[in-house]
Amino acid sequence: MSDIVDDRYIGQQVKAYRALRGLTQKQLGQMVNKTQGAIAQYERGLRPVTDRGVLYGLAQALQVEVGDLTGHAQDKVNPNVIAFHAAVPRIEAALMSQGYLDKPGDPAPIERLAIDAQRALKIRMGNDYSTLGGMLPNLINDLYRHTMEGDEVTQRRAHEELTKAAFVTALATKGLGYTSLAWNAARAASESAQAVGDPGGLAAAEFARSQVMLGTPGAMTASLNYSAGGADRLQSELTTPADLELYGMLHLQAALTSAALKKDPGAHIREAIETVRRAGDGSAYELSFGRENVIIWQMSIANEMHNAREVIELSKTLNPESIDTNDRQSRYFMELARAQAATGQYSAAIATLLRAELCSPQQVRTRAIIKELVGFLVRKAKRQVADGELGKLAKRVGAVAG
Template sequence: MSDERARRIGENVRATRRARGVSLDALAGLVGRSKGWLSKIENGRARLERRSDIAALAEALQVSADHLLGGPAPEVRFERRRYNLVPLQRVLMDASPTDPLDVHARPVDSLRADLTDADTALRRADYDTVLRLLPGVIGELCVHAATGAEPARSEALKLLVLACGSDGTCTLRHLGETNLAFISGERAQQAADLLGDPIWRGAAAYGRAHARSSVNKPRPLMTAPKVADEVERHIGDDPFAHQVHGMLRLSAALAREIEGDHGGAADQAREAARLAAPLGDDPNAFELFGVANVGVWRTSLAVEAGEPGQALRYAEQVDPRALASDNRRAALRIEKARAHAMLGRDADAVRELRQAERLSPAQTHSNALTRELVADMLRRTGGRDLRGLAWRMNLI
């Protein structure tokens, strides 16, 4: 393939290892794996399936995990050209809750309505609408945050946490704009700090934890257990606080899993499930925290732990209709595909990936682990559906 961004992860590992002057034996030893395993990874005869392995290789080679993952497919970038990212980029870089742009700000209630519309569009993977609405909402909320009187100021700060830390980071991550996603997360954290409320600080911390790929072991993600413990002391009877706490527990579970602490990850996930049980599935919950979304997370965590059978059992317990977001339904399909592939069921994996693609194309195409999976299946099998998916990802 002529495009360097389209190389497989194993090829990137090999190129980086050679550039570093590290032998196969040495790198395998650093990550606690065999030379044979690493050789298969580099030569495309085995697939890197777990974030923990990618993170360990990146750490051993002293590079960002993003370097090993590579950028999104050119096909995805071509599709993304129809999205106008400039207004959102400008407002995130040029405005803050303490230094707003010189713009007229509509009433906070009007901005709340626009943010609700943006969130609804995001759940449908309608990025055109999200990118049309968010810049104005964020810019005008910054004006209220910097110059408004109470209670409008506090309400504007809360909405900024949601606009930047939830909708902003999610949209930009799905479009492969991780640097902008990071800045969006920072703006949410600034707003939460000005608000001075530990629950809203926790909500902003969740957005920052997931602004970058988890395989990078970003500090906001790896400190999620500590943040969850801090939030737990302040939750009281507020449902929103319970939802924030629950999402932080799921983040903590992922952090533990990436570190190879399977028991710690399981403990955090069980706690999240316990918190979700009395809440059910509220479509308006923070980050859709509820029974169904916990099921999606547990499916992913089981895949990361190398337990595909358990992952599929978790997935079967999830009612997709209870997930009020095409993005989360797509995430469930992606994790089921990874589990099926681990069990050698390529046809089932392809079927799940095609369903994920229909639900959220950009998310599916930009997911580095999905791309690795498709490339691996393409090497050993064929079929029109798989080749079509690979073509849309620019893998062939």
């Protein structure tokens, strides 16, 4: 039972910061529109904090960063992402210096950098953060160099590839808790796309900006402005199949943000479904827009709206074995596991999480919401399961001490 006693969950941090702020459970509950009993359950680990609105509300009420509650600081020693964390200072320096990073010699040829920028998109989707962290600083720096030193054709291409590299940086660093760096990277992507009048690049940058804002407490309205507003502003310019895929992704992001804001996401979901009909399945910016992805996003949106049964019904419309990327397979299983846990199907949720980990270990092991859910399942399952596969998973995701 020692693993269960030594588990880690958001409620522990909530309790510590609540005491530091001199708040009672009742007072904190009033600040986040929850009962004293609900706060007590969070703090005792009897109820997982897997709701975005609750998590952000608690962070704001306690005057801390979301990462202070989810444990981003401790995650920096996670062996799955430690190499990326170590690279962050140079990634940040490359973005800020815009081509003047201390690096002797000429930049790599633009043809090679273009290959690396596309490769970086694929690597992020594969959640190989160690490789990604090692390549981003020089990639960003050298592309900036070409935007200033090359001929007109080279400069244009450098801006297009820099949009991709900055986009990758924004989404990767956002997911690991570097909100300011992610925002600066998304802005750099927008600036490069704007410099060459690339509507697809601008749509990708708006998507990245919306993702960063959705992960920032108090900024969900801004997130909706970047996604829904960006889709409206760019609609007439997004005409190629690849551009339409990005238009569809903006609507999926708008639907998720709408759900987080307790607004009806239906119109955005319908627009995304219609866009699949027009654009088909594609891989612009390696976002894998298409029918399967739309359904997986609908599962995320239904979870956001606490409609677990809808998630389970949506899951039946897809054959997970046919999903063409490990990242999307893993996300499918993670969303299904959340719904199964919410409906009391704990054994099924455990099995589904193990399938998610098999598809994409790093994605499962670096997501705070999954760590929180696994820790809750450990406490629910008690010794007989915690000493088996679930206990091992809990150690791998950091939900209990390893």
